[in-house]
Amino acid sequence: MIKTDVSDSFLTLLINSILRICIVKDKLLVEFPDSIETKKLIIRKYEKGDGADVLALFDRNNNRTLLQERVDEAAGIITQDDAEIDCRKHTAEWEARERFVMGIWSKSSGRYIGQIWIEPKKWEVPSFELGYFLDIECHGKGLATEASEGALRFLFNELEAYRVEIITRDTNEKSWKLAERLGFEKEGHIRECGIQNGERWGLYHYGMLKREYLFRNEGHRT
Numbered sequence: 001m002i003k004t005d006v007s008d009s010f011l012t013l014l015i016n017s018i019l020r021i022c023i024v025k026d027k028l029l030v031e032f033p034d035s036i037e038t039k040k041l042i043i044r045k046y047e048k049g050d051g052a053d054v055l056a057l058f059d060r061n062n063n064r065t066l067l068q069e070r071v072d073e074a075a076g077i078i079t080q081d082d083a084e085i086d087c088r089k090h091t092a093e094w095e096a097r098e099r100f101v102m103g104i105w106s107k108s109s110g111r112y113i114g115q116i117w118i119e120p121k122k123w124e125v126p127s128f129e130l131g132y133f134l135d136i137e138c139h140g141k142g143l144a145t146e147a148s149e150g151a152l153r154f155l156f157n158e159l160e161a162y163r164v165e166i167i168t169r170d171t172n173e174k175s176w177k178l179a180e181r182l183g184f185e186k187e188g189h190i191r192e193c194g195i196q197n198g199e200r201w202g203l204y205h206y207g208m209l210k211r212e213y214l215f216r217n218e219g220h221r222t
């Protein structure tokens with residue numbers, strides 16, 4: 001009788017512990033900041049009213065043409081309402097932990113200059129995909145590198161990523177050069193899997209593991 005009580009209570013303890021671990025790991029309970037600060041940039045979750053900044057970026061410097069070819073959702077942003085809806089969708093996705101899409105603002109000018117997006121792939125790993133775009137007038141100054149380094153800090157330290165991926169067209173030299181500048185390992189090349197305006201393109205798959213991030217950024221291994 002006593003034996004049964006002990007094993008019952010042990011079982012209850014075990015079940016409670018497992019449940020607690022499962023609950024703690026639920027993505028909706030994971031707490032993390034909603035902004036990242038780097039030397040020159042503020043990178044943050046979209047808020048109500050950001051649509052005006054987003055539309056202004058698409059409307060200047062021929063950004064719409066550049067982004068339509070490279071960023072899937074860019075083609076649908078024509079009016080301020082489209083942009084505002086897009087921002088509010090990102091806020092909702094953030095709260096549901098479905099995607100973490102953040103705007104990039106320059107600290108010196110206050111101007112909205114681009115976007116970082118983080119897509120969870122497998123929470124149990126945890127693994128994520130990283131993407132980015134920048135206003136054409138801000139290219140070539142290291143700002144995408146700085147924003148991505150901030151995003152990697154957020155991914156590995158706050159989201160506790162084990163693995164981060166960048167998937168980019170092999171024809172998008174600026175993008176794959178950025179992945180390599182950040183220290184990502186080229187893990188694969190899916191050849192000629194797409195076509196646009198008669199031009200065939202493939203995909204480069206890049207990956208970075210947490211131990212590689214730590215080794216590169218903090219000079220030690222896990």
Ligand SMILES: CC(C)(COP(=O)(O)OP(=O)(O)OC[C@H]1O[C@@H](n2cnc3c(N)ncnc32)[C@H](O)[C@@H]1OP(=O)(O)O)[C@@H](O)C(=O)NCCC(=O)NCCS
Nearest residue numbers: 070132133134139140141142143144145167168174175178
């Ligand atoms: C991908 C993208 C963000 C890269 O922008 P970028 O300006 O090349 O990247 P950075 O801002 O990090 O700048 C790097 C360049 O600035 C130079 N640079 C100057 N100062 C620098 C610094 N402090 N640190 C790093 N690079 C610096 C680098 O040498 C590099 O020049 P290079 O391309 O001639 O070698 C941009 O091309 C873009 O928005 N493209 C459209 C969207 C897109 O394709 N997204 C990817 C979808 S997967």
